[in-house]
Amino acid sequence: MSVLNKxxxxxxxxxxxxxxDPEGETILRDLMIKNGVTxxxxxxxxxxxxxxxEAKDEAQAKTITEKMCSDLRIFNPVVSxxxxxxxGEAK
Amino acid sequence: xxxxxxPELQLGLTEGEKRTLRKRLGxxxxxxxxxxxxxxxxxxxxxxxxxxxxxxxxxxxRYVLLGPGFDAGAIDAGDGYVVTIHIESHNHPSAIDPxxxxxxxIGGVIRDILSIGTRPIALLDSLRFGDIRSSANSRWxxxxxxxxxxxxxxxxxxxxxxxxxxxDPSFEKNCLVDVVCIGLGKKENMVLAxxxxxxxxxxxMGGSTGxxxxxxVTFASKVLSDESxxxxxxxxxxxxFVKKLIIEATLEAVATGHVKGLKDLGGGGLTCGIxxxxxxxxxxxxxxxxxxxxxxxxxxxxxxxxxxxxxxMLFVVEHGxxxxxxxxxxxxxxxxxxxxxxxxxxxLVVKKGEAILADMxxxxxxxxxxxxxxxxxxxxxxxxxxxxxxxxxxxxxxxxLTLLASPTIASKRWIxxxxxxxVGVRTVVKPGQSGASVLRLDNGKLLAITVDGNPKxxxxxxxxxxxxxxxxxxxxxxxxxxxxxxxxxxxxxxxPGDPEVFWTFSESVRxxxxxxxxxxxxCVGGKVSFYNEDVAAGSAIKPSPIVAVxxxxxDASHIRRAAPRNEGDRIVIIGNTKPEMGGSExxxxxxxxxxxEAPKVDFAAEKRLWKTVLEGIRKGLIDAASDCSEGGLxxxxxxxxxxxxxxxxxxxxxxxxxCKRLDDLLxxxxxxxLVVSVAEKHVKSLVELAERNGxxxxxxxxxxxxxxxxxxxxxxxxxxxxKNVRESWSEAIPSYMGEKQ
Numbered sequence: 001m002s003v004l005n006k007x008x009x010x011x012x013x014x015x016x017x018x019x020x021d022p023e024g025e026t027i028l029r030d031l032m033i034k035n036g037v038t039x040x041x042x043x044x045x046x047x048x049x050x051x052x053x054e055a056k057d058e059a060q061a062k063t064i065t066e067k068m069c070s071d072l073r074i075f076n077p078v079v080s081x082x083x084x085x086x087x088g089e090a091k
Numbered sequence: 092x093x094x095x096x097x098p099e100l101q102l103g104l105t106e107g108e109k110r111t112l113r114k115r116l117g118x119x120x121x122x123x124x125x126x127x128x129x130x131x132x133x134x135x136x137x138x139x140x141x142x143x144x145x146x147x148x149x150x151x152x153r154y155v156l157l158g159p160g161f162d163a164g165a166i167d168a169g170d171g172y173v174v175t176i177h178i179e180s181h182n183h184p185s186a187i188d189p190x191x192x193x194x195x196x197i198g199g200v201i202r203d204i205l206s207i208g209t210r211p212i213a214l215l216d217s218l219r220f221g222d223i224r225s226s227a228n229s230r231w232x233x234x235x236x237x238x239x240x241x242x243x244x245x246x247x248x249x250x251x252x253x254x255x256x257x258x259d260p261s262f263e264k265n266c267l268v269d270v271v272c273i274g275l276g277k278k279e280n281m282v283l284a285x286x287x288x289x290x291x292x293x294x295x296m297g298g299s300t301g302x303x304x305x306x307x308v309t310f311a312s313k314v315l316s317d318e319s320x321x322x323x324x325x326x327x328x329x330x331x332f333v334k335k336l337i338i339e340a341t342l343e344a345v346a347t348g349h350v351k352g353l354k355d356l357g358g359g360g361l362t363c364g365i366x367x368x369x370x371x372x373x374x375x376x377x378x379x380x381x382x383x384x385x386x387x388x389x390x391x392x393x394x395x396x397x398x399x400x401x402x403x404m405l406f407v408v409e410h411g412x413x414x415x416x417x418x419x420x421x422x423x424x425x426x427x428x429x430x431x432x433x434x435x436x437x438x439l440v441v442k443k444g445e446a447i448l449a450d451m452x453x454x455x456x457x458x459x460x461x462x463x464x465x466x467x468x469x470x471x472x473x474x475x476x477x478x479x480x481x482x483x484x485x486x487x488x489x490x491x492l493t494l495l496a497s498p499t500i501a502s503k504r505w506i507x508x509x510x511x512x513x514v515g516v517r518t519v520v521k522p523g524q525s526g527a528s529v530l531r532l533d534n535g536k537l538l539a540i541t542v543d544g545n546p547k548x549x550x551x552x553x554x555x556x557x558x559x560x561x562x563x564x565x566x567x568x569x570x571x572x573x574x575x576x577x578x579x580x581x582x583x584x585x586x587p588g589d590p591e592v593f594w595t596f597s598e599s600v601r602x603x604x605x606x607x608x609x610x611x612x613x614c615v616g617g618k619v620s621f622y623n624e625d626v627a628a629g630s631a632i633k634p635s636p637i638v639a640v641x642x643x644x645x646d647a648s649h650i651r652r653a654a655p656r657n658e659g660d661r662i663v664i665i666g667n668t669k670p671e672m673g674g675s676e677x678x679x680x681x682x683x684x685x686x687x688e689a690p691k692v693d694f695a696a697e698k699r700l701w702k703t704v705l706e707g708i709r710k711g712l713i714d715a716a717s718d719c720s721e722g723g724l725x726x727x728x729x730x731x732x733x734x735x736x737x738x739x740x741x742x743x744x745x746x747x748x749x750c751k752r753l754d755d756l757l758x759x760x761x762x763x764x765l766v767v768s769v770a771e772k773h774v775k776s777l778v779e780l781a782e783r784n785g786x787x788x789x790x791x792x793x794x795x796x797x798x799x800x801x802x803x804x805x806x807x808x809x810x811x812x813x814k815n816v817r818e819s820w821s822e823a824i825p826s827y828m829g830e831k832q
Binding site: 073076079 | 190191231235301302328329386
């Protein structure tokens with residue numbers, strides 16, 4: 001029987017590139033540009049979930065998370081992208 | 092191959108329509124012209140199938156200022172005030188993106204109200220979903236549609252004051268999201284969607300034009316399939332904060348008197364905007380695409396002209412006053428561009444700088460060829476009428492609790508507590524207090540508003556089902572003390588190319604038309620949404636005409652709610668109960684039985700009921716009133732006890748009725764009935780009033796104690812504690828949604 005480890009998995013949910021992000025646009029326009037910040041040209045917002053997942057390795061931690069996000073409709077595939085990254089073993 | 096190389100590739104036009112266009116132009120249209128006509132001739136923009144049927148609806152009335160054909164209907168509210176009303180759906184987008192789809196639906200209907208130069212003051216929604224008890228997809232749609240409405244409405248500061256929700260397995264894939272918006276303004280500031288004076292400027296205001304929502308109207312004019320998951324260009328992203336600024340800037344611009352025409356850009360985008368304004372004003376319009384602010388610089392002229400990007404308004408501004416209007420838009424930091432002008436010659440011309448990209452007579456674009464659809468009565472109608480009635484359950488108390496927990500009947504608090512229903516402090520009768528909401532107008536009068544529809548009745552009998560939805564809406568208006576003055580309808584059906592679907596649509600419209608004519612209730616606007624079908628299940632939604640009715644209340648002392656207020660008051664039922672069980676919640680939800688005779692509307696009886704109840708309220712005889720609809724008399728009584736926090740003791744034998752079975756009597760959804768509470772001293776006068784008007788009426792009980800007791804033949808047929816009744820009703824939806832209260 002293999003031993004399970006704990007991994008930190010980040011799930012970032014954001015609008016697809018072809019789809020607008022009014023929140024990001026508002027932050028850029030009303031916060032940054034209006035306050036004289038000229039170097040920032042684009043802002044895209046996302047929601048970040050940081051999970052601790054028990055799995056036998058990183059690949060399995062990712063698979064478990066991917067399946068869960070899709071089964072539980074944590075994101076809407078029509079509108080959003082869900083980027084899943086395993087950042088290492090959880091302490 | 093890209094769309095540019097083959098312009099016809101993505102067109103929804105039929106071969107016949109293509110021939111018509113070639114013939115009218117006398118030449119081969121170019122890619123842009125094809126795309127523009129494709130958008131304008133879509134069912135969604137042109138009503139090419141429904142127009143001949145919709146003609147039957149009565150549209151004239153003493154309060155009507157604007158009827159169908161405009162962005163919104165308008166009613167004279169007296170003292171120089173005008174009330175506007177419109178209904179929109181966003182069914183297809185909500186089915187694939189419930190959060191964004193429902194929010195943009197609100198955005199759309201608000202722009203329609205704004206287009207007349209009136210301020211949006213209230214929203215109502217009518218929603219339909221599949222079975223939220225067994226389907227995770229339906230729960231997901233339900234939850235996110237409600238969240239979308241709530242987030243958007245709350246952000247723009249327009250209260251959601253009421254609505255209704257129904258559940259039926261036929262809405263599993265195709266949920267329905269209808270939004271009604273009410274506007275208020277001054278008569279002198281009313282603007283129409285027209286371009287009447289050549290030389291005036293055409294100014295596009297609001298968000299930039301992007302690729303979102305391209306082919307939205309052709310998308311809405313198609314049947315959903317699994318492919319739809321990938322139709323992401325039809326997904327639009329709402330921006331409520333920009334919308335709030337648009338509302339304020341538009342109303343300020345309109346108040347200058349220099350806005351000569353105004354239209355919101357929704358389905359069909361700029362193409363629809365310019366062609367319909369030119370058509371209405373009998374002029375032409377020239378636009379220069381190079382002046383249109385684009386979100387992505389590589390957009391083609393085709394994409395620019397048919398994009399359905401949200402939050403855009405098209406202004407026709409009196410020549411010489413452009414800078415005055417533009418200054419207002421600048422003040423609100425809203426993007427705007429002078430994109431063209433009104434011309435004498437009635438042509439639509441699209442240019443890029445000096446180059447002409449499209450050049451077509453206005454009528455060629457706006458006059459879509461009418462499609463004569465064939466109609467045939469669905470086979471199920473006659474078969475289902477004769478189904479055997481179910482056995483009467485032994486424990487009717489238990490049956491009543493089951494019905495109270497049916498999602499269609501149960502408390503909708505879970506929904507409306509997410510909405511802000513009081514922002515703007517106009518709301519007098521609030522969600523949960525009655526079947527209609529009441530708003531205060533600026534001239535001291537009050538406006539009653541409700542929305543109704545019954546797909547289960549319509550499935551069995553579309554004529555009486557549709558007329559019945561309208562009758563129910565009117566009874567809800569009357570029950571708060573309002574005089575119904577106008578209605579808007581929204582017809583939602585499957586594929587009109589299916590003769591059975593088209594027959595059902597035609598019968599529904601005929602039902603609403605007859606009701607409107609008999610009761611003197613004009614239709615001031617509406618929408619038609621076809622193609623609500625599910626390819627996977629191979630089935631259309633149940634026919635879903637939805638109506639919103641507005642009523643006026645002259646005097647605040649005439650407002651009534653559903654809750655009986657005093658111990659000892661008498662409960663009176665006005666109207667006759669018949670064994671019309673088809674499509675009832677009792678058959679459908681308790682017995683899982685579809686069939687039987689659906690309730691019929693007796694127009695003359697409804698008219699007598701209106702008269703009696705309004706007279707009873709105005710004379711101070713009636714203290715509280717509630718409509719009898721889904722779940723019948725038993726549910727109406729239960730809801731009255733919950734609302735008032737007091738028990739009732741009822742003798743069911745006193746109900747005027749032709750029912751032979753007790754369960755029929757308790758749960759029949761017959762029309763033409765209202766349950767009222769009356770002080771003991773007024774009972775005699777009310778009974779006399781009903782007799783004078785020829786309306787059957789029965790004094791059936793008394794407000795008393797902490798239980799709901801219904802006796803039949805001297806024995807308790809139903810006996811439930813108030814606590815028990817309240818729990819079943821109020822905890823049902825939160826528990827189906829996985830939340831305990």
